[in-house]
Amino acid sequence: MPETPALLGMPEVPRPSGSASGPLSVVLAFPPLVELSFGRYFPSLAVLGGFLSSRGITSHQWDLNEEFALHLLEPDHLRAAGEGRPTGIEGDFLEEMSAVAGRWLQDNRGQLFDAKGRHDFASVTGPAYLLTALARPYLIDPEPEWLADPELLDSPRTLVYRTYYERLDLAARIPKDAALFGVSLPMGPQLVPGLLLAREVKRVRPDVRVVLGGPTVSLMDEELLTTLLSTHRQIDAVSRYDGELPLAALCGQVAPGGTWQPTAVPGVSALTEEHGVVHAAPGPGLHPNVLPHAEYDPALLGRLADAELGIVQARGCYWGKCDYCDFVEQYDGSPAYRGRSVKSFVAEIEHQVVTHGARQFELITESIPPAFSRRFSQEVLDRGLDISWSSFAMVDRRFDAETLELMAKAGCSFLVIGMETTNTRVLKLVHKSADREENLRFIRDAHRAGVNLRINLIPDLPSTTLPEALEALDDIAKIADSVESFSIFPFEATRSSEVGRNPEKFGLVVAENASGLANQAQYALNHLGNIDPAMTDEERSRVHRLYHDFAIRHGSGHMREAGPEFLSELPGQDERMRLARDYLDILPRGRELLVTHVVRRERTVLPAAVASGLAPWLGGADFSPREVAVVFGDAPARQVLAALIESRLLTAAGVGALVA
Structure with a gap:
């Protein structure tokens, strides 16, 4: 029998109920823009929905980020994007990847959907990444002025979102019995669209309470949070850190007979008449073992091709020492790490298999512990579960060859590894677990075991010199064939990390006006401007370019498989061939042609003489x-x-399109 909050020493949350005026329901919305989540079901809504359901509260899950992707794929928008005119954005985008996406998708939009019309937006093969490129101009990673000046919400930058929300017809869409509208904000670029959504909700339903939650507001310092709540009155409350108990308590306050006193709830911030903005201290969150099963909406799942379900494995990180990481700061008021038991975890997987026929799962964790991996994998095999799963992981010596082989047998499809670099000095400086030799050992063992790796690299971690960055790249290039793909991220110092709190320990000089704003974190409000004297700006740019070029060359094998068999040598004089036109965007640039290979993500410039000579065959x-x-x-x-x-631009004559 599951433990209750009371048994864990936590306050029991009142269970709101209906009345003669009708039942209580809640809308849980996931707004744009998380462009890397197109085609995926972000689990925050399902986890919250499952908990509310266990308390007798009906929730309606809205994945507005996924619907925004459909908005971008409408013909008028694709046409404007292809002409280099993103909605409301100034500048010439004609040669940008967003314009390439607009032009190519006008004729090939159907390739982002499977035969049943389901969204194939998350595919790692083919052109799905073009949808991400199409959305990229609309990404707003807000600076503090967005919190202080409500008029910015009506600037041209937000036109695409305002147009989108108007077309949603929220007045008709919000259920009549909805009393609370929760907005989940895991990523910084969701904040401005989230504020716009809240404003539109209040315009059509002023009786509904609007609550923000998620890492974006949990990592926001109290001064900025005070500015947000003082300025944007469409927000009734902000729930920080673990959201289940605070959200249920706020539902109790909006239920018939309840009284709205949000700052009486631990972890909630709100504007009060008596004391201005009040930030209630957080209380302990629930242990993952007592969370009810996530409640995935069949309608949202049904529109996705190869839907993958997220299952909470832990909150916090079992290592928790990486000095540049601020994910561990999201659980104030709770233990630094709360790991779920294998029994509870597998029970939820079995529930989702029975309920939805699911076979693909993502472990929701900062980093899967090796001991859990072993026990979980063995349990999957013992129960005969036919599933595939993926997880974030860190290089840890306890992921030995035997453990990795067991994970592969149990259906581990891939691991995302925050390796960052192979330089031992830098790894020790930022308190990573592994050194150079351990990283290389892990990659070799995982490859032999059949575990695919998607490795994240940060070539300019604090104090990294140019020779060290190039040496690490050489290390990685030697084992590239053992890795499925690489992702490259420029280093970013965040205020809420140990690096941000004590930058001098890591060789950084604070400089708020330094170039290079939020990168992988996509959260400018938490960015610490700094200078790292270990490399000049020119050296750092060179390193980033080399690493990105390497990732394209060595990390796109799974994408290149989607293409045809390109010619690898000159054919006979009378053999027929053609330009791989179905895979190319060809843009005149003066008398030259800029050719973008949409699968390989590579560009070639054809000089004027070549472009002119090839003119009869460009079509x-x-x-x-x-x-x-x-x-x-x-x-x-x-x-x-x-x-x-x-340049992989030629194929044999008669080869068909990317998808027949």
Whole structure:
């Protein structure tokens, strides 16, 4: 029998109920923009919905981020994007990837959907990443002025969101019995769209209480939070840190007969008439073992191809020592780490398999512990569960070859590894668990075991010099064939991390006006401006470029498999071939052509003479080397064709489109 909050020494939350005026319900909304979550079901809504349901509260889950993706794919928007005119954004975007996406998707939009019309937006093969590129111009990672000046919500930058919300018809969509509207904000770029959503909700339903929650507000310091609540009166309360108990308590206050006193709830901030903005100290959150099963909405799942369900494995990080990480700051008032038992975890997986027929799962954790991995994998095998799963993980010596082999047998499809670098000095400085040798050992063992790795790299961790960054890249290049993909992130110092609190320990000089704002964190409000004298700006730019080029060359194998068999050598004089037009965006740039390969994510500039000579075949007509020689001459024709083959722009005649 599950433990109750009372048994854990936590306050029992009143269970709101209906009345003669009707039942109580809550809307839980996930607003734009989390462009990397298109095609995925972010689990925060399902976890909160499951908890509210266990308290007798009906919730309606709205994935407005996913619906925003559909908004971007409408023909008028694709046309404007392809012309380099993102909605409300100044500047010429004609050569940007957002414009490439707009042009290519006008003719190939259907390739982002499967045969049943379900969203294939999260696919790692083919052109799904173009949807992310299409959305990128609308990303607003707000500076403090967005909190202090409500008029910025009506600036041209927000036009795309305002237009989108108007078309949602919230007046008709919000259930009549809804008394509370919860907005989940895991990422910084959701804050401005979230404020706009709250304003629109209040405009059409002023009786509904609007509550913000999630890491974006949990990591916000109290001064900024005070500014937000004082300025944006459409927000009735902010719930910080663990959201289940505070949200249920606020539901009790909006239930018939309840009294709205949000600052009486631990972990809630709100504007009061008597004392201005009050920040209630957080209380302890629930242990994951006592959380009810996440409640995934079948309608939201049904629109996704290969839907993956998230299952909470832990809150906090079992290591918790990496000095540049601030994820561990999200659970104030609770123990630093709360790990779930294998029995409870597998019970939820089995529930989701039975309820939804699910087979793909993501472990919701900062980093899966090796001991849990072993016990979980063995339990999956013992129960004969036919599932695949993925997780974040860190390189840890306890992930030995035997453990990795067991994980592969139990359905581990891939691990996302925050390796960052192979430089032992830098790794020790920021208190990572592994050194160079351990990182390389782990990659080799995982590859032999059949565990796919998606490795995150930060080439300029604090104090990293140019030679150290290049040496680490050389290390990684030698084992690239053992890795599925690489993601490159510039280093960012965040205020809420140990690096942000004590930058001098890591060789950083605080400089609030320094170039380079929020990067991987996508949360400018938490960014600490600084200078790292270990590299010059030019050296750092060079390192970032080299690492990004490396990731494209060595980390896109799973994407390249989606393409045709490109020519690898010059064909015979009369053999037919063609430009791989179905995979290319061809943009005139003066007399030159800028050619973007949409699967390989690579660009080639065809000089004016080459562009002119190839003109008869740019539309996809087939040709032979002999015909090219007639235009260019024998020797120049061989050079042109060799360059096209090197750039993977030619394929045999008759090869079909990306998806038949």
